[in-house]
Amino acid sequence: DIQMTQSPSTLSASVGDRVTITCRASQGISRWLAWYQQKPGEAPKLLIYDASSLESGVPSRFSGSGSGTEFTLTISSLQPDDFATYYCQQYYSQRTFGQGTKVEIK
Amino acid sequence: EVQLLESGGGLVQPGGSLRLSCAASGFIFAGYGMAWVRQSPGKGPEWVSGISASGRTTDYADPVKGRFTISRDNSKKILYLQMNSLRAEDTALYFCAKDETTGTESAFDIWGQGTMVTVSS
Numbered sequence: 001d002i003q004m005t006q007s008p009s010t011l012s013a014s015v016g017d018r019v020t021i022t023c024r025a026s027q028g029i030s031r032w033l034a035w036y037q038q039k040p041g042e043a044p045k046l047l048i049y050d051a052s053s054l055e056s057g058v059p060s061r062f063s064g065s066g067s068g069t070e071f072t073l074t075i076s077s078l079q080p081d082d083f084a085t086y087y088c089q090q091y092y093s094q095r096t097f098g099q100g101t102k103v104e105i106k
Numbered sequence: 107e108v109q110l111l112e113s114g115g116g117l118v119q120p121g122g123s124l125r126l127s128c129a130a131s132g133f134i135f136a137g138y139g140m141a142w143v144r145q146s147p148g149k150g151p152e153w154v155s156g157i158s159a160s161g162r163t164t165d166y167a168d169p170v171k172g173r174f175t176i177s178r179d180n181s182k183k184i185l186y187l188q189m190n191s192l193r194a195e196d197t198a199l200y201f202c203a204k205d206e207t208t209g210t211e212s213a214f215d216i217w218g219q220g221t222m223v224t225v226s227s
Contacts, residue, residue, distance in 0.1 A: 001168070034213035036151075043201055043217035044151060055215065087150055091211045094165060095141070095153035 002026055002090055006098035012106040019075040021101045023088035028068045032092040035064055035073045038100075039084045047086075048073065078103070108132035108216050110202050115221030122192050122225070128185040128202030128218055136160075136180040139205035141214065142187045144198035144223075154200070155187065159208060169195070192225045199223075 003026040013019050023033065031051035036044035046055045048064035051071060061076040075082055083105055088098040114126040126142070141156040155166045155176040164176050175188040185202050199222050203214035 032211070038151075043219060044214075045217075046206070046213055046215050049206055049213035049215075089151075089153075089213065091213060094167070095143075095156070095211070097151045097153065100150045 002029065002093055002096050004088055004090055004096050004098040006088055006101050008101060009099065010102045010104060012104050013078050014106045015078055015080060017078045019078050019103060021073045021086055023071045023073070023098050025069045025071075025090055029090045029092035031067045032090055033064075033066070033071050034089045034091065036087045036089065037084045038087065044087060110204065110216055110218035112200065112202055112218045112221040115200060115223045117224045117226065118192055119227050120193060120225055123188070123190045124192065124223060126187040126189065126200055126221055126223075130183045130185065130204070133204070133216075135183040137208050139211070140178060140185045141203050141205070142176060142185075143201045143203050143214070145201070145220075146198045151201075152198075156211070157185070189223070192223075194225050197223060197225050
């Protein structure tokens with residue numbers, strides 16, 4: 001089974017900050033990685049697929065990069081609506097989610 | 107509007123069974139793989155099972171293999187999850203989700219609102 005490890009688990013930031021979240025896979029997954037945003041009481045929302053492709057309707061301040069085992073999600077300028085929990089997910093072999101990164105207000 | 111609507115959750119005793127349903131609308135259901143994903147309170151999502159667009163290929167996470175069965179009725183645009191021999195650790199909010207692309211495993215671009223399953227005596 002492929003394990004996904006995110007860091008940090010919690011991130012405190014202010015509006016306007018540049019934020020980076022890291023996701024590591026236990027084995028190479030090429031670029032078969034997605035990023036989701038989840039707010040309390042809601043389903044996850046797809047932000048990025050294939051490591052760096054922006055889902056339709058998602059603001060351009062979100063970007064993804066990486067391949068193989070190391071991936072990052074970057075929010076270029078944090079907005080009030082961005083305070084949420086973010087998950088990475090691999091779909092190279094079955095599907096596995098990371099444990100999540102909560103972005104909270106500093 | 108593209109939509110997924112789950113139903114069938116509830117309270118069940120350990121060892122019991124439940125069948126979840128997910129009604130799809132707004133897209134060509136028969137053209138996409140589908141999946142069930144669960145999320146326990148305060149935890150991250152966990153993929154449970156997936157099924158190909160035709161229904162011929164299915165896959166399961168190890169914790170549910172042999173107990174859960176995924177299926178679909180493309181004529182009715184409904185996805186199912188039959189859950190048997192339920193355990194306390196199966197307690198979670200169960201989401202159905204749609205593959206973003208056809209023909210291969212992909213990210214999930216559409217999610218339902220979830221249906222809660224509680225396994226307790």
